[in-house]
Amino acid sequence: MFCKSITIIDDDPISIILSKKLLEKYNVLTDGIQFNSFTSPIAGLDFIKAHKNEETLNILLLDINMPEMSGFEVLNELSKLNLKNFNVFMLTSSISDSHRDTAYEYELVKKFFRKPLLEEAILEINRYLGFKE
Template sequence: MLPKSIISIDDDPICILVTRKLLEKKQVINEQVEFKSFTSPVKGLSFLKERHRVGGVIVLLLDINMPEMSGFDVLNELSKNQIEDMHIFLLTSSISSAHRKMADEYDFIKGFFNKPINEEGIEIVRSCLKT
């Protein structure tokens, strides 16, 4: 069986913890689904590139506003690879309409969630993992 992973890239460790706890509570993270998190977008991107080579299902929960590189910088790097099979969601506290407009320019983004992830977002993530 190919691996299933949820990968969170967010510079705020508290947001990562809350996301993880909500996904665990709803049993989205389990023995078949690993959860990996990175507060460094550079390290997260490096891991993603390696993990993508393994195959399987990858759900990426990506923050937008980060100091090292923005979520959009991460998306630009990812777009250079074959990522059409990756499920990418922006999970952000940004309420900027400009950010939403920028997100719309990436046709491979599957959704835009506000922090903390809600029930609907959790169910969308769960459905991606069933593929």
């Protein structure tokens, strides 16, 4: 049984692989941390809905610009679920200030990071997982 999970929803499989490798490099993906990744926002959303009642501390790394549905559309759906212990980190190539501002309008969004995942973001994720820097 996992007590913490990190899920990535990003339509770019290379970004997912890079993020996973960096999380491994900084020892974030340790025993007890479940890692899930989805290139389809719909599949990722279905996964979250199916596991929404679990007592797991969840971190979601969410891209904005995706073809099936945008990260904001995913956030709209997540906002309807009354999720507990759920923290969203936007991880996007978008350089738009309006995207950043819009992301912070969602209570679930804790931070907005630009790709690639950098040490600052990894330390922040670690903090939310309850690990020391």
